[in-house]
Amino acid sequence: MKDPVIEAKAITKTLGRGAGEVQALRGIDLSLRRGELTLLMGPSGSGKTTLLLILGCMLAPSSGEVMVCGAPTSQADKEGLAKIRRDHIGFVFQSYHLFPTLTAVQNVQLALDIRSERRRKARERSRQALKMVGLEQKTNALPLELSGGEQQRVAIARAIVANPSVVLADEPTAALDGSNGKTIMRILATIAHEQQSAVLVVTHDPRVLPFADRIIQIEDGRLVDERSGERERVRMPRSAAFGAD
């Protein structure tokens, strides 16, 4: 078995203070491996987002350790954590969080610009990433000119353009209808299987089950169940497959 790119050990997290204190996570062990699409499912308030933030080095655990590519993260300061995210992690958010004043390709390119990649090369790679999510026709569109599904695909292109070891997505299909949701999941599956990233998707959505290699259940801050997925082999030409239906 491959070495895990993210390894969380005995993670707990207390949120809030005093009377409002919540034990959001109560001892979580989890590893994410390259080439695997993992689903994290659970009821509302069970701690999914909290866990994703901790795995993505955006939130420090109350106890326990998160290792990214074999290196511990507990000693890193804010800038150090930003660097770990920059070097290893791509994020996809439920509400896209694109920059409204930048075009699709510029939104993607931004992920390379913060990594100081040269402009010309960055532009070419960004176009490639947009092609990979089936948006090569829309490179110069502004987010407002795109549908929700297209915006989410731009966000995915932005998350993967720098070849992260891990892609973390929090309910990426929640705001989308069935066919758009399916397209997004297919793309995420391809990223796991063909680009060999570790992909973790938080979801409530049972429609995404067919794409998973692994399904993890969380309840009340604890992992309660893990089973392997029932994924259909996703084999199709890289670009053509993802156009919105």
Next chain:
Amino acid sequence: MSLALTLASRNLFYDRLRFIATLVGIVFSVILVMIQMGLFLGFGHMVSTMIDHASTDLWVVPRGAKCFEDSPLLDLKMRDRIAAVSGVTATIPLVIGFSDWRLESGEVTPVFIVGTDLRDGALQPWNVVGGNVQALSERGAVAVDRSYFDRLGVTGVGSTAEIRGHHVRVVAITDGIRSFATTPYVFVDLKSARSYTGTLNDRASNLLVRLNPAADREKVLQAVRAQAGDAEVLTPDEFRSRSRSFWLFGTGAGAALFAGALLGVIVGTVIVAQTLYSSTKDHLSEFATLRAMGSSNRYIYNVIIYQALLNAVIGFAIAAGLGAVVVQITAKSALPIVITPWLMAALAVLTVVMCVASAIGAIVRVVRIDPATVFMR
């Protein structure tokens, strides 16, 4: 162009109203500073105009003389001793002072008499646009500036008037020799100046001393000082800066101009700081997204600083254009606004410093953002 700059410019231009408000603030503040400093330079220039145009190496002035116009009388008994100093080629008395000018209509207006021996040409009218300076040696001849024609009841060469009961006739016209005190200058020869101002023959306002160019200036200066007795001996530079500091700082005029400029800087900084801060606040979720994507704080500061610099560059360009117009308009006024390349460069630097300093508030705000907020919405 880095995307940080693209992002900065889009952030700016996206909210047009705020952008215009920012520019108005910057332009207002830069123009205010420009005018205050331009007046300062213009004033400094004007108060030394006589000193600038005198062809002399040294000024012998009464002890404690504050400026050109401040003229207690000098006793000329040391003139022969100074003339005897080796290296001195000429000693030229200068008589200046207020007098009364009676127009043909009978009206009387104050004037400022400037008189030297015309053969020496130590302080002759310049910018002559009509008549003949040589004719000033004739009895009752005067030179006046055309900007004072109305005031003096003069229509051109040949116009006549009276100064203290003496009949005078205009023989030369100058252009642009204006006094900031608004009293017209009237150039005459030394003898007439004495009678118009009531100055005795053994007195003068100043003594101009010319040196042999080959002489050791420092040595001659020391020797002249030794012979000057009670009087002070100044180089033109010393006299100029003494005049300027008297008018600009002794009178509070300079302090007032600087206070106005400082006010401009403060107003500009506050306006830019305010708009940059509110713009940054509006874009906080974008900055949080950048942070979540792993951007360094430095990259985010760059976006904000670029916004500040774009404000500065565009604001300064507009202000400079308007400033040029102001200079044109005031060029012929009693107190022209003088804008030198140095002032322009200093203003450009000031604008940039002002705008970048205004970014501090926005930067302090943006350091505190928590990237995790991106997941909460």
